[in-house]
Amino acid sequence: MQICLVAAIGLLISTSVARGITLIIFVSGFTSCMVALGFAFKRSILTSAYILLSGMACMLFAFAYTGAGLFDLAILGYPGLLIIAALLGSVGVFITVLLIIITQCILLTWLTLNHIITPYTPSLSWPHLVFIVVIFTITGFSVYLLVRDMKRLMLSLQGENIKVQQSKAHIQHLAHHDTLTNLPNRLFGEQLFQQSLLACQQKQQKLALFFIDLDNFKPVNDALGHAAGDELLKQLALRLSAILPPEHYLIRFGGDEFLVLAPTTVSDQQQLDVLAATLIQQSASVFTLLQTQVAVSASLGIACAPDDGTDFKQLCRKADIAMYKAKEDGRNTYHYYNDTLDQANNDKFKLLQLLRQAVAEQQLLLYYQPKICLSTGSVTAVEALLRWPQPDGSMISPDQFIPLAESSGLINQLGSWVLHQACSHCAQLRQQGFNALRVAVNLSVVQFKDGRLQSIVQDALNAAELPAQALELELTESLLIDNTDHIQRQLNGLSQIGVTLAIDDFGTGYSNLSYLRSFNASTLKIDRSFISNQAQWQANASLVQAIIQMAASLGLTTIAEGIENAEMAQRLAELGCNEGQGYYWSPAVPLAQLPALLAKLQRLQN
Known part of the structure; x- marks a missing residue:
């Protein structure tokens, strides 16, 4: 629309100084510009382009035909038409205009060489300057539009490229980090492990992998809801991150499980003991969730590279085995991996x-x-x-x-x-x-x-x-x-x-x-550990008597397990125990x- 309007204005100015056949040609060109402007206004871009460019090409051909042929000033307008065709961005339009221009130039040459037309060089006058100015103005304006649009496009592309890079970085961050705690996830944790292991090998150090599992996390979710559980994990992540020394990494492995990568000197196990105790202490500290004071604990398993291997997945598995051993040991503690644990797992599997x-x-x-x-x-x-x-x-x-x-x-x-x-x-x-x-x-x-x-x-x-x-x-x-x-x-x-x-x-x-x-229980069985030998009986006789008396007050029958001899059976009968069970019988x-x-x-x- 801008090009059509500028071309129409230029041609209108040219008509003011044109005479005779030149005036008729300018009016025809002006008409084609107005028709093209109408189609452009209706968003019929290709139709508008074909009308404008073909009209302008025919107008320039007419000027050259009635003037100096290929040496006419009108030929200066052809480059402008090609620029406009390129500006509109359609390959079909550009090729069509180029073929029209080439055809017209060939035709003018053939007509001249066959003396069908006789080119002449008009004497210079002020109207000729107007025509040249109009041609240069339309061409220059078209070039300006083309360059301006290209700059805008480049700036837009640069902006989009920045957005793409930011989105790529954000996506990469999401792919490598846990969305809840913003800690490195398991995938990124493996990369950090490889980097840390390489650095430790260069410094002749070990790389310890701590596997942390919360002991009482499920009751928090059950009692307070998953939102409270999520908040606990976020608070725990902040606490543990704050106490880790440089070059140590905290990783969320999944659920209520975390990993810590800790470089350590080859012979300094005390350093790992201190870190493990600190991690357990931080995990066992009180959390405030939904105005409720909540306490949990953590069990830790520790495996070291290269002693226990250098493969991330295998080291995680071994640290996990050690962690379960810590749970078996009473929870809220830590345990180092050793080969006997693996053998025990293999034995259990078989x-x-x-x-x-x-x-x-x-x-x-x-x-x-x-x-x-x-x-x-x-x-x-x-x-x-x-x-x-x-x-x-x-x-x-x-x-x-x-x-x-x-x-x-x-x-x-x-x-x-x-x-x-x-x-x-x-x-x-x-x-x-x-x-x-x-x-x-x-x-x-x-x-x-x-x-x-x-x-x-x-x-x-x-x-x-x-x-x-x-x-x-x-x-x-x-x-x-x-x-x-x-x-x-x-x-x-x-x-x-x-x-x-x-x-x-x-x-x-x-x-x-x-x-x-x-629970509507009618019988109470006293565990064999209280009476299985003389030493235990001496240590627990008063407790056994208290259990029997309390059970009797509740109307419960008492049975003692692990009776080995008549003397023990007699003693229990004297205390009021109702029944017995053991190798004595x-x-x-x-x-x-x-x-x-x-x-x-x-x-x-x-």
């Missing part, structure tokens, strides 16, 4: 594969140990104890495979099988004449998670046609700690169908007697030997 096969093929067996009334000597019940016999005649201890079954989820399948087997065996023994016999089965807290425990127990009782009163379920104190409505409802349901509940290993955990009423025996054992104990009673 044992788990064997356990899966054993559960699928029902290789495990139930053994039974009688419970004896201390006052009468009669058998009150038998406890079902899981055993895993091996082809060589040895046994794998339940202390080894039960935790694996719990952590792997096998405990539900295994626990269901134990309940059905124990109920079936108890029913068989009752039919063989042991009419009042009851069976006790141990439960894991994991068996309560899916909410199906009551139906499994009921199915086992129904399948064996065993009355519910003949089944006692033994619960560990860890279940009391996990006191939730979900577990409470299931325990209430079990009590309502007639199953009795006993608390196993009492005295080794929180030992909160007030829980016993809420019998170790756990397989089902095939149980009827004979029960008959023998009955004879001894009589």
